[in-house]
Amino acid sequence: MKRRAAIALVLLALAAPAVRAQERHGRPWQELTPEEQWRAWENYQRYQQLPEQRQKNLERRYQQFRDMPPQERQRLRQNYDTYRGLPPRQRQEFIDKYHRWKGRR
Amino acid sequence: MRCQRARKWMTAAVDGELSPRRRRALDGHLAACAACRRELAVTERMLTALEGLPMEAAVSARLEQATLRRVRLAAADEGERAPASRWTRWLPLPAFALATAAVLVLAIGIVRRTGGVPGAPAVRAPRVDARGVAQAPPSLLRPPRRFAKLPAEPPAKLAEAPDLFVDMSIIRNLDKLTHFEAIQTTTLDDEPATPDGLEPPSNG
Amino acid sequence: MAPASAGEMKRPGEPIGEDEGAATAAESIPAGAAADPDVALMLRLQAGDQAAFQDLFQKFSPRVVQYARRLVGSEARAEEVTQDVFVQVFRFRHRYRPESRFSTWLFTIATNLCLNEIRRPERRLRVDLWKPRGDDDDRREGPQLADPAAITPEQGASSRELARQLEAAVGELPPKQRAALLLSRVDGLAYRDVAEALGCTEGAVKALLFRATQSLKKTLREYL
Numbered sequence: 001m002k003r004r005a006a007i008a009l010v011l012l013a014l015a016a017p018a019v020r021a022q023e024r025h026g027r028p029w030q031e032l033t034p035e036e037q038w039r040a041w042e043n044y045q046r047y048q049q050l051p052e053q054r055q056k057n058l059e060r061r062y063q064q065f066r067d068m069p070p071q072e073r074q075r076l077r078q079n080y081d082t083y084r085g086l087p088p089r090q091r092q093e094f095i096d097k098y099h100r101w102k103g104r105r
Numbered sequence: 106m107r108c109q110r111a112r113k114w115m116t117a118a119v120d121g122e123l124s125p126r127r128r129r130a131l132d133g134h135l136a137a138c139a140a141c142r143r144e145l146a147v148t149e150r151m152l153t154a155l156e157g158l159p160m161e162a163a164v165s166a167r168l169e170q171a172t173l174r175r176v177r178l179a180a181a182d183e184g185e186r187a188p189a190s191r192w193t194r195w196l197p198l199p200a201f202a203l204a205t206a207a208v209l210v211l212a213i214g215i216v217r218r219t220g221g222v223p224g225a226p227a228v229r230a231p232r233v234d235a236r237g238v239a240q241a242p243p244s245l246l247r248p249p250r251r252f253a254k255l256p257a258e259p260p261a262k263l264a265e266a267p268d269l270f271v272d273m274s275i276i277r278n279l280d281k282l283t284h285f286e287a288i289q290t291t292t293l294d295d296e297p298a299t300p301d302g303l304e305p306p307s308n309g
Numbered sequence: 310m311a312p313a314s315a316g317e318m319k320r321p322g323e324p325i326g327e328d329e330g331a332a333t334a335a336e337s338i339p340a341g342a343a344a345d346p347d348v349a350l351m352l353r354l355q356a357g358d359q360a361a362f363q364d365l366f367q368k369f370s371p372r373v374v375q376y377a378r379r380l381v382g383s384e385a386r387a388e389e390v391t392q393d394v395f396v397q398v399f400r401f402r403h404r405y406r407p408e409s410r411f412s413t414w415l416f417t418i419a420t421n422l423c424l425n426e427i428r429r430p431e432r433r434l435r436v437d438l439w440k441p442r443g444d445d446d447d448r449r450e451g452p453q454l455a456d457p458a459a460i461t462p463e464q465g466a467s468s469r470e471l472a473r474q475l476e477a478a479v480g481e482l483p484p485k486q487r488a489a490l491l492l493s494r495v496d497g498l499a500y501r502d503v504a505e506a507l508g509c510t511e512g513a514v515k516a517l518l519f520r521a522t523q524s525l526k527k528t529l530r531e532y533l
Contacts, residue, residue: 039271
């Protein structure tokens with residue numbers, strides 16, 4: 001029993017870096033659905049056109065995103081879906097409010 | 106209002122991009138400041154002169170032909186990578202529908218027998234994404250809408266962090282999405298967001 | 310609540326309207342947008358009508374060429390960039406959303422390609438378009454000078470000189486200031502549209518324009 005527990009612990013210890021790596025870097029390419037792969041590919045092409053500094057900023061924000069708890073990432077996705085469901089006028093209003101809100105911070 | 110701020114607002118005033126409140130403030134200053142009135146006149150003359158510059162140039166036939174040629178090549182490239190459209194081009198509709206049905210029956214048979222589609226990506230069963238939404242498996246019959254081709258091997262940067270690119274829209278707007286509710290409850294009024302109403306430029 | 314990043318606060322916000330391509334333009338045409346002839350052409354192009362592309366090219370390419378010339382400073386390269394712009398219009402036609410004016414979307418593409426071109430290391434040697442090359446006016450490159458109607462020959466001459474000096478001064482501006490200035494004068498792009506094309510805020514556009522006009526006034530005061 002103790003031996004099995006020890007083996008399980010070793011396996012967990014070996015798997016933990018892989019799990020942390022996945023948490024840090026996200027899913028491997030092969031685990032994306034075809035739709036996700038297309039989306040990633042198109043966004044990658046847009047990323048290529050960005051200046052280097054903006055690329056670095058994106059990567060930094062990506063790490064912040066990955067470091068968030070899953071529920072927080074889920075909340076941001078829901079917010080994004082909410083934004084996309086807004087009619088155009090309200091979307092523009094949101095952008096205006098963002099700049100106003102940012103200026104007051 | 107000081108002259109320095111008044112001069113900052115002049116171009117926007119000439120362009121009609123100043124808020125009513127700021128326009129009134131500027132007008133009040135101009136009424137009392139001859140130097141700024143002269144400066145505004147110089148600004149107006151300069152912007153008018155700019156608008157007098159030709160905004161169009163002749164386009165040579167060579168440029169037009171070269172562009173259309175490249176677009177035709179791009180269109181042909183899309184056409185080659187969209188097998189469905191090639192099918193519909195040379196099969197009459199009823200035959201196409203019959204062929205489609207036959208493929209469907211065959212594909213279902215293969216899936217049932219082997220439990221998977223040969224050559225398909227690793228994950229085929231309906232999956233639930235991070236949003237908790239079940240995703241339908243990709244269609245067996247119609248290829249994706251895109252016309253360009255996915256690379257056989259993703260570039261290193263893409264392979265290293267695919268989720269960065271899947272979620273790039275969210276990541277680009279992290280600040281807005283993180284503080285979404287607070288931003289939505291912000292009121293819009295004529296109060297300047299920053300002391301001089303201008304945000305620091307990004308560059309240039 | 311997730312901690313805000315100091316780096317994000319410093320950066321101008323990017324428009325959140327990024328689309329992942331899931332929705333097509335046809336699913337969300339605002340009322341009245343389809344009545345806009347340019348939007349109608351783009352919708353036709355998205356539906357597969359390649360003749361619509363030719364119409365768009367003929368209508369907008371003269372403006373794009375002129376804009377590119379002034380931004381990249383070379384006639385030959387401006388023509389190449391113009392080709393690239395319209396090829397991208399075609400290749401990414403499904404990304405166009407009718408909520409924006411087509412000209413805003415077009416000049417966003419043009420600005421990005423021009424600024425990328427300017428940033429290429431092999432382009433550090435700047436080609437100066439605005440210095441006349443000898444007396445051979447037929448071979449003169451660069452934007453055609455305005456020939457405004459003048460009441461007197463003296464007025465005409467001074468207007469032409471102002472235009473010439475203005476072109477040269479615009480060419481000396483830093484790229485983003487130059488782009489902001491040209492965009493705000495092209496097709497009556499509002500500051501909001503210029504901000505979208507440049508990928509910055511309206512406040513940043515105002516700052517760019519303020520700096521640009523200050524530079525021009527300083528250079529051209531004797532002519533104004």
